[in-house]
């Protein structure tokens with residue numbers, strides 16, 4: 152197998168990682184994990200960039216390099232962390248509060264976490280009803296607050312002597328806002344920011360500030376943020392990659408594995424009931440109907456996209472789909488996701504599948520944060536801009552162009568991601584059809 156072009160250089164210098172929601176459960180679990188890996192105390196389980204391999208060439212070439220060795224990714228030792236939150240705590244205090252990791256594990260990275268504290272966030276309780284912020288930027292209209300975020304980014308870059316920065320939204324889920332005229336183009340968006348329009352949420356201000364500062368932006372929550380026409384256009388014009396939305400970690404991860412199996416086997420679906428209990432702050436925020444609606448939209452669309460009822464009306468035109476999230480404090484971050492799936496087979500005979508996923512929300516999300524930060528930095532250095540659909544693998548509700556159909560099937564998403572890496576490095580993409588033809592013994 153022959154490499155055609157040398158397309159991208161090794162990263163130089165330090166990469167800044169600015170996390171919105173720095174003191175949350177996902178963020179602090181991510182940070183503690185990175186430091187624990189750097190100290191040789193644990194390994195990056197769940198991270199495709201660190202543990203995954205990629206096949207190059209035909210199977211019989213027997214060449215399966217690790218992804219992190221195949222593409223020039225920034226090394227963990229070169230990451231510098233910072234971010235914003237609406238409570239002034241250092242990340243060690245917040246990680247204790249989050250209650251995801253044991254006190255023993257946190258003690259081993261206490262020194263590193265203690266020195267990371269947030270900058271004042273841009274927050275308005277109108278958008279997250281269940282939270283109060285006492286560490287927030289008070290002055291100015293929305294446009295001026297966005298300018299303050301830009302100043303924060305510039306300062307962080309300078310103080311830490313950074314080559315590059317990536318920003319990731321790991322903050323709370325905001326209320327549901329439908330895309331409308333104020334989001335249509337950049338002029339409308341700017342005047343809406345200046346006029347404090349209610350359809351401009353804080354997450355949009357962070358996204359705007361990132362793109363203006365030439366910084367890739369990732370949205371791990373289901374709220375719109377960068378997923379509006381004006382910001383997508385802005386990201387393309389500024390040559391900045393954006394990605395989102397809503398980390399695919401638990402129940403939807405299961406859905407995007409089981410549903411393609413049903414479709415590939417031509418098994419019918421009559422109902423899918425998904426129920427969750429969780430007791431962390433995210434669960435509390437999602438207990439508010441307006442924030443839940445944002446999450447619900449994100450979770451509901453998956454099945455219709457995968458099952459294509461229009462193509463298979465006999466199998467999928469009438470299934471009942473319900474998603475529930477219940478705030479249940481005793482469980483903390485230990486989410487339990489039940490799925491009851493009613494299916495039918497040969498001669499319409501009914502069957503059931505039950506899933507009970509006892510997971511740890513932040514343990515599942517932390518490696519996604521790492522992969523996304525590293526891949527988005529890679530995308531920026533490769534001059535990708537706008538929506539990064541090759542990173543759909545990581546999201547419940549992949550951002551897509553207005554008339555595109557997003558891909559939800561986990562394994563097609565993975566194939567797309569790996570083929571993108573192969574192509575950027577100048578290698579053939581993997582086509583199973585061609586490979587099978589080569590293997591036919593003639």
Ligand SMILES: NC(=O)c1ccc[n+]([C@@H]2O[C@H](COP(=O)([O-])OP(=O)(O)OC[C@H]3O[C@@H](n4cnc5c(N)ncnc54)[C@H](O)[C@@H]3O)[C@@H](O)[C@H]2O)c1
Pocket residue numbers: 171172173174175176177178235236237238249272273274275279282320321322323324353354371372373397398399400401431432433436512513515516
């Ligand atoms: N853990 C998962 O598996 C998973 C999966 C998909 C999506 N998510 C999303 O990721 C986000 C983080 O989850 P979490 O469990 O860490 O929640 P969390 O409540 O523990 O953390 C959110 C943090 O964001 C801060 N915050 C809220 N609004 C802010 C603002 N405007 N500016 C700065 N900081 C702000 C909060 O103070 C808090 O520290 C949530 O939106 C959640 O829905 C998580």
